[in-house]
Amino acid sequence: MxxxxxxxxxxxxxxxxxxxxxxxxxxxxxxxAVPIYSRGNIPIVIDGYFDDWSDKPYSWEYVWDNPDDYWENGEHIFATDENGNKYNEVIRHKMSLLCDGEFIYLYIKMAKKEYTSLNGNYYEFFVDEEMAAFYLTTADGSLIDENNLHEGINEVLVKHVMTGLSGSVPEGSKAFVYRRKGGINDELELRIPLKALNQQNPSIDIEHFKNIQFFTPVLMYRRITSTTTSTYxxxxxxxxxxxxxxxxxxxxxxxxxx
Structure with a gap:
């Protein structure tokens, strides 16, 4: 052979x-293979116009878990949005949470019924269960509420809660609220650098993490999640x-x- x-x-x-x-x-x-946006690949400009959010994933949230359609004075409010998804902005807050590895981006559009005006108190972000919290104020330091914003675009400040950083504005953060007449369907968009979360809570590992979640007790009964990936x-x-x-x-x- x-x-x-x-x-x-x-x-x-x-x-x-x-x-x-x-x-x-x-x-x-x-x-x-997870639904993420790569570093530098989220085309969102925080400017108070909100047009960059139109094609982003979102969910409908409320302060309690109410799976039923909404009734008011015998009127039936259909619980679907323009895409046929359950719920709509009449009865639920529309929310989106994204991360590009450098910034966290948050969008909220308030519901028309029940609690309608945006409140800036206590916004919690969880990175693999480690939490950092922030709140939103006007330029003079007042917590934003239904009374202290004018109609149209308002630039507001993101500030640290708790720790020695409390009351300070994270470098690189930016936020706008759009107030409609009567404070109905207020809209918020903001960005916060990931490093600001680590500065507030050093246990937050901004280099290697699996997911980021958002929660504020005034508006939600559950957290929303932006799934991301590690470099591992x-x-x-x-x-x-x-x-x-x-x-x-x-x-x-x-x-x-x-």
Missing amino acids: MNVKKSFSKKNYIKINIVIVMILLMSAKQVY PYLLAVTGIIICSFGIYKIYKKEREH
């Missing part, structure tokens, strides 16, 4: 490395590439010496 020795050429070495890179990166992506799977993939590549190189070198 003829003994055929396969040559391990430089070309084969490169091809095998490319295949390994593709397999490892695809594996990392599949294991951590890609570090694992890169480590695997280096190890495999080194092993293949050793084989290639040995073949050449023979």
Whole structure:
């Protein structure tokens, strides 16, 4: 029987490395396939116009869990939105929470019925169950409520709660409230740097975390979540590439010496 020795050429070495890179990166992506926006890839400008939120994921929230349609004076309020999703802005607060690895972005549109005007008291953000809290004020330091904002766009301040940072404004934070006539369907958009959460609570790891949640007791009975990802799977993939590549190189070198 003829003994055929396969040559391990430089070309084969490169091809095998490319295949390994593709397999490892695809594996990392599949294991951590979660709905996120990559760093620097959230096209949201915090300016008080809110148009950047139109295509973002959202949920309908309220201060208690009421799964039924809403009735008022015998009038039936249909509990679906323009996309056929359950609930609408008549009876629920519309909320969206996003993170790009540098900032947290929050959007709230208040319900038309029941509690309608935005309150800036105690906004809690949880990063893997570690919490940092903030509140919203006018430029003169008054907590925003139904009485101290004018109709139209209002720039407001995000401030730390608790700890030695209490009352200070995180660098890089920005927030606007749009007040409609009568304080109906107030809208809020804000951003807070992740590093501000770590400054308030050093137990918050802003480099490696799995999810971020938001809660404010005045408006909600449950938290909303923005799922994000860690750099760990890609570090694992890169480590695997280096190890495999080194092993293949050793084989290639040995073949050449023979």
